[in-house]
Amino acid sequence: MSPARAPHNAPADFRAASLLPRQDERAGGLVFTVAVLAFLACLAVIATLAADRAARGWVTQLSSSATIQVRPSGDETGPEAAARAAETAAAVKGVVEARALDRKAAETLLEPWLGKGNLPADLPLPFLVTVELDPKAPATAVSLDQAMAHAHIDASVDDHSRWMQDVRRSGNLVRVIAALACALIASAAGSMIAFATRQGLAARRDVVEVLHLCGAEDSFIANLFMVRFSSLAFRAAAYGAIAAAAAGALTRLAGGSDGFTPALPISWLDLASCIAAPLLGAAVAAVSAKTVATRILRAQP
Amino acid sequence: MRYGRAPEVLRDIDLNLEPGSFHFLTGATGAGKSSLLKLIYLAARPSRGLISLFGRDVNAMARRDLPFVRRRIGVVFQEFHLLDHLSAFDNVGLPLRIAGARIEDYRADVIELLQWVGLGGKIHAFPPTLSGGEKQRLSIARAVVNKPDILLADEPTGNVDHAMALRILRLLVEMNSLGTTVVIASHDQDLVRRSGMPVLHVHDGGLHLIGAAPQASAAEPAPPEPARPESARPEPVPHDDPEDPEAQSEPEPPPAAEGEA
């Protein structure tokens, strides 16, 4: 044999090759699955952030206003009573403005339910006063009630607190469900990776055996699988995150120029939460692959 | 030892390999040569009996210690066990890389070794593209690259022509003269005779020492000079005696190698 000198001694030719075969069967399916899981997790997070914002917006709106329904008594007409009630309410501490709704405004409020022009002229509409509260120190329903009683106006005050409670409760529920969904998705991804690691170790038993015979420790081999699968999960989760961010951006754009989608007011900042997906995906995959590989290798004779 | 529930392949073996010794291992096909080597390089555990390596009882070794013992044993496998997805260079560098060396530190050594075994032009080739003899030499290069204390070669000349076989033998003898304990399993009677080295013969589950084979007067490329069997290395080396149901724990230190039926 001719001991021919290797013509290529460029350092670049001698980068340390990956000890596990580069392209593994089923890697495509795994990338797809992890990407889909990351996509779903990101959507859940974006939707939760948006729902949270919507809930907070509603609570702010509700807590900064109250409604007083006036029942005319004596020889006072409805509009007169409402006007007096508005005057009285405006004088209460913590009230910025109080305005009696005229019949037209009340009709406008009912339009969405009854349709335009469908209101009979003699329909008895309630006489309402909308009260705008000081958001820093809003007047309480009790103080408004007292003021009404003091002015001898038969009225009931609704400070929306029951609604706010409902909004807050459902907001919390959405948050819990989203966190649960993310945890489930993360554990699904983790067990996918665990399964793939088990497969990989079985499919590469020959490689593992040679590494062992060449003096490799279990941790060395487990680390190969850890690096392999965490980088795969990072890449796959990045695909899913990008897709989710694109979907979020589309929703945001479709929501109008000021981004106000009443149900899900997505902000551009929400989309940044997708950045966490590749990092979390890589971390979950690393822990999962390392744990499973170590356990399997230790169990070998 | 035995495989699964099959009858015992090796029994009544009492062998003590002195540090720095050189032996051939012969025997009919299926006699158990590879099995005996497997016991030494820790790929198989004895079903009974005692093996100690570097003065330590193998059966008492924890799993996490095995890698460090294996790093002191170079093995040329009968079926090569090369990694097909790694280049010749990466295959040879594998034991060094596993031991934590960086590529910059071993690049030159590995290239030189590949040139030495005549694979200088195949540094970037992958094993599936190599001939049987080339794979064999690659496997030899990998076995010796980290200068092991023990070198076990299972049919290292099975796929090469006579000239290359002699060349490989010279490499192994050279390794031996640097202090490595060498055991070569071989069917090549001519090579065994030519070397003049002591022969361990596996027969019927037992091991027989056939002193130094009668030296054939060879005029070919420098017949390997006999290695000094007892080098004064302090290390107690493989002491191998599977079989012996009960008492067999005495670490007897007989002279060179010893085989019994």
Ligand SMILES: Nc1ncnc2c1ncn2[C@@H]1O[C@H](COP(=O)(O)OP(=O)(O)OP(=O)(O)O)[C@@H](O)[C@H]1O
């Ligand atoms: N992994 C295995 N499982 C079961 N039986 C085995 C295994 N390896 C070897 N054997 C059996 O053990 C016996 C000894 O095999 P071994 O490979 O040690 O022989 P050998 O002397 O190396 O033969 P050869 O010269 O053909 O390489 C044979 O009967 C073989 O069938």
Ligand SMILES: [Mg+2]
């Ligand atoms: Mg064999």
